[in-house]
Amino acid sequence: VNINARRVTLQDVAEDARVSPSTVSRALNGNRRIGSETRARVQYIAAQLGYVPNQAARSLVLRATRTLGLLVPDFTEPIHGQVVSGFQGEAALQGYTVIMANGFDEPEREARALEVFARHQADGIAVLGGVLDQRQVLASVHPSRVVFVDGENPALGGGGTEDLPLGCVRADDGAGVEALVAHLLEVGRRRFVYVAGPPVASSSIRGKAIVRALTQSGADPRDLGIYAGERIDPASAPAFADEVAASRPDALLCYDDKLALVVMDALRARGIRVPDDVAVTGFDDIPFAALSNPRLTTVAQPAADMGRYAVLMLLGAIETGVMRASIHVPVQLVVRESSTTPQPAREAVRRD
Amino acid sequence: VNINARRVTLQDVAEDARVSPSTVSRALNGNRRIGSETRARVQYIAAQLGYVPNQAARSLVLRATRTLGLLVPDFTEPIHGQVVSGFQGEAALQGYTVIMANGFDEPEREARALEVFARHQADGIAVLGGVLDQRQVLASVHPSRVVFVDGENPALGGGGTEDLPLGCVRADDGAGVEALVAHLLEVGRRRFVYVAGPPVASSSIRGKAIVRALTQSGADPRDLGIYAGERIDPASAPAFADEVAASRPDALLCYDDKLALVVMDALRARGIRVPDDVAVTGFDDIPFAALSNPRLTTVAQPAADMGRYAVLMLLGAIETGVMRASIHVPVQLVVRESSTTPQPAREAVRRD
């Protein structure tokens, strides 16, 4: 397993074992057309010599690399880390290697990443997050070789039902939002504000789901305010807090946990109490959601599983030639302090 | 850039352009031994045909893959995400692809990861975090092809000065700890406890640095308590808090930010106030350190830069054949609420 130096080749093993290269190949690849004692001997010698097959040579002749490409917009997001972890883990389990690229939220970088995947002949590609232009991806990669994780199915033209044979792994945000809204209504909240995130699919999907959930609950969706949360930074935070103080919503549904934490920080700086004055909720259930003060109510996403499913879908498509359509993984409401009224609510019978 | 289908080869381009394959190769690789009009024509045709070079074939003949392996113990750690991001970004900038593997803190997985890197003929390897057995890595990979990020230089036999020609990127924890201790002493803290992390290099290095800093400050290092923080989980948290309540330290220096947040959560559950009753500090300055309540005092590590340096060291070694020895990147003390006494301390003239 020495990485540089002259690597020992299959040739070397063959000579050492006094057999032909083809025999070595067969012995090492579980080909049954070979004598069992020869196989054992060859395997032994190969191990002895520290032989490691050259993947490049292998890929060249096999016309398959057992390599998966993973395009991540931002490794810094905890939730992305979880997806990456699941993706990598499952890929390894299936004997695949993953090469990764960072999109940095720039279409140009993204394009270059796709080219890298192509050069390396990746057998499949996963694209994480609401990438800027999914159509661009589809233009250069065969649909049966991509799966979008947490992206919107581009076939929809923006948010209807999904039915195209296009790989897409999403959490069931609709269900999550319903549970969230039901919980908030149950604890007596009425004036909601959706603090939206950056312009990615997830953010708009969640926003729309809130409107729907509110309507279905018989609440007046006009009670829902929208705030462009992506603009909240240390500089603009006070302005945001002021706006909350002025409009007095009693529940802030944030695009994701990170944003929720930023929001809570801004509110605290302004002296607005959570959950007393206003409830705050997030999305994802990153590890820090359980550690904030107050602890954050959120909708847990099985992020690692989503990464795993992405791999499974890709491998399925590689095998069968067709990509199974979108899949929705279940989410779970996690009620914590940030949405529970300090005085036990009348019927707060919700188990965490 | 189509990913499956029969890819267009250099051969195809050659035929289309009515030149030999070598000419195409030269035209596309910036070889100067070629007529400029021929080059232009070939490049045009290649682009027209959507030609993408086959990296496997290229690597095979060039005996270099322009690929770097990155072994990460846990993608879920925010700090790892930052390192990965910097690593990937710099690698891409330099025309390298990175293949990644997840160690999951298991030596066996780690070994398999190294083998994957070898199969793919990675030109260099970076190992992140205090891996269980760095010696194992060195046994199978040439020293000039690895760099350990955040690991301990294994040549030291555990923590002296470092001088071996062995790639190692570390933050200057010593300086960070000194600043941290100085700050805590300045705000009147005296009874310190180091809440240690998992058994990785960083944790022990920081622990030792604290003892040293305490001694140098003329404080009695015997005032330093040690607590095995890695054992703190939701179940054991109360016990930990009880212990703090009993022994009454006035400063808890935690291995890293995440642990510090866990600690603060445990203390809050027990009614111990931070920083009033006890100061809490972290290490890393992950994004959430600035969002906690109270906001966390910590030592910022330029994690992304560390990833970048790792790439640079690797490329340097690939070019020159020798790995430059360890490098220490500077850190910065970030003072926030969790260590500042509510009443302004007498001489708290520390700028954040």
Place this chain on the structure above:
DNA sequence: CTGTTAGCGCTTTCAA
């Protein structure tokens, strides 16, 4: 300046 030739390390027909 351009073409010809010979592999890089591996798998796989096709014979023996």
Place this chain on the structure above:
DNA sequence: TTGAAAGCGCTAACAG
């Protein structure tokens, strides 16, 4: 059951 031969797609001498 094993070996010989051909070739995956590309680059790098070496001629011309």
